[in-house]
Amino acid sequence: MRGLSFTAVDFETANGFRGSPCSIGLVRIRDGIETDTHYTLLRPPAGFDRFDPRNESIHGITPEAAAEAPRFGEAFAEIAAFIGEDILVAHNVIFDLEVFESALEVSGLGSPGLSGLCSVRLARAVYQLPSHALPKAAAEAGFQLQHHHHALWDARAAAAIVVDIARRRQTPELHELFGAASIDPEVLAHWAAPRPRESRATRQVRAYGDLFDAAVPLGDRELPDLMRWQEEGRNLPANPEADPAHPFCGQQVSFTGNLVIPRGEAKQLVAACGGTTSSRVTGSTSMLVIGDGYDDADLAAQHDPQGPLGSNKAEDALRRRAVGQQIRLVSEQGFRTLAGDAWPYAA
Structure with missing residues (x-):
C-alpha cells in the first residue's frame, strides 16, 4: 500500500485522570508496513501520579514497575520526535489526544499540535461485527491481539485495522480513506506553555489539591474515575433535621x-x-x-x-x-x- 503512512498510538493511564499516562506505545507505518516502534513505561506527571488499583488490574502496571521510568515530561521530546509530522491513529483517538493534552498541561509543556484519526469509527463503518472493540476489530483485520491493554500491542492492533481497511478499499491516502466514511481528523491545538486556558479534564482535577498526588496519603477513600459513566445511585429522602438555611435545603x-x-x-x-x-x-x-x-x-x-x-x-x-x-x-x-x-x- 504505497503511500499509506501514519503513526499509531496507545496510552495506559495510572488513574481516572487523563493526564496520568504510565505507558505509551507508538507504531510507525510506511507504505502499509510496520517499520519502527517505540514503547516505554512512564511515571505520570508529578502531583498526578497516584496509581489506582482499578487501573492496575486492567493493564498490570504498578508504581514499582514504573518507579525508574521517565516522567511523561522527560520523555515527551523523544515521543514527539518519533511522531514527527505524522498523523496519529488510535482506537478511540479522542482519548489518546486528551491524554497528550492533559499530560502536557500538568507537565508545564507546550503542545506541538497533533491530529489523529479514529480506527474504531473506521471499523464501525466497514466491518460488520457485533462488537468493534479493539480485540474483535483487530481479529477481523487478521491481527491476533495477544496482550490487550499493553500499549504497544494495542497500537499495533489499531494500525492493523487501518492497513487492512485501506487494502480492502484500495485507498492508501488516509484522509480519503477516512473521509469516505465521513470521519474528520481530531485536532489537538498548538500552544506555548503556560496554556492560557487549560482543558476541562485538567481544570477539574486541579481543584482537588493532593487527591491524585502519590506523595500524599489518600486514606480510606477511592480515587474518582473521571473517564467512565457514573452510576446514578439512589435518590434518598431529605434529611428532616437539615439546616433550613443550607442552599440545598428544599431543592x-x-x-x-x-x-x-x-x-x-x-x-x-x-x-x-x-x-x-x-x-x-x-x-x-x-x-x-x-x-x-x-x-x-x-x-x-x-x-x-x-x-x-x-x-x-x-x-x-x-x-x-x-x-x-x-x-x-x-x-x-x-x-x-x-x-x-x-x-x-x-x-
Whole structure:
C-alpha cells in the first residue's frame, strides 16, 4: 500500500485522570508496513501520579514497575520526535489526544499540535461485527491481539485495522480513506506553555489539591474515575433535621456528567443537607449540576452545541426554563461552593 503512512498510538493511564499516562506505545507505518516502534513505561506527571488499583488490574502496571521510568515530561521530546509530522491513529483517538493534552498541561509543556484519526469509527463503518472493540476489530483485520491493554500491542492492533481497511478499499491516502466514511481528523491545538486556558479534564482535577498526588496519603477513600459513566445511585429522602438555611435545603437536584465524587455520593450529600434528587429532569427540578469539568465560563457559552448544555438533561432543563420553570444551572465548582463544609475533599 504505497503511500499509506501514519503513526499509531496507545496510552495506559495510572488513574481516572487523563493526564496520568504510565505507558505509551507508538507504531510507525510506511507504505502499509510496520517499520519502527517505540514503547516505554512512564511515571505520570508529578502531583498526578497516584496509581489506582482499578487501573492496575486492567493493564498490570504498578508504581514499582514504573518507579525508574521517565516522567511523561522527560520523555515527551523523544515521543514527539518519533511522531514527527505524522498523523496519529488510535482506537478511540479522542482519548489518546486528551491524554497528550492533559499530560502536557500538568507537565508545564507546550503542545506541538497533533491530529489523529479514529480506527474504531473506521471499523464501525466497514466491518460488520457485533462488537468493534479493539480485540474483535483487530481479529477481523487478521491481527491476533495477544496482550490487550499493553500499549504497544494495542497500537499495533489499531494500525492493523487501518492497513487492512485501506487494502480492502484500495485507498492508501488516509484522509480519503477516512473521509469516505465521513470521519474528520481530531485536532489537538498548538500552544506555548503556560496554556492560557487549560482543558476541562485538567481544570477539574486541579481543584482537588493532593487527591491524585502519590506523595500524599489518600486514606480510606477511592480515587474518582473521571473517564467512565457514573452510576446514578439512589435518590434518598431529605434529611428532616437539615439546616433550613443550607442552599440545598428544599431543592430538587439532578446531575449530568461526571463529578470528582461519585454521583451516588453527591446525591447523599444533597439529601443530608435537606434536598432531594432525581435521576432525570422533572417538573420539580430546581437545580441541574453539570460535571465533566465544565466551569461557569463554559455554562455561559450557551451557543456551543458540543458544550455543557448539549446533554439530554441540559437540553431538557433549557426547554423547561423557556416555558417558565425555575431551574438553576450549576457547575461542579458552583456545587462544591454551595455544599460548603459538607464537601468531602479539601481544595
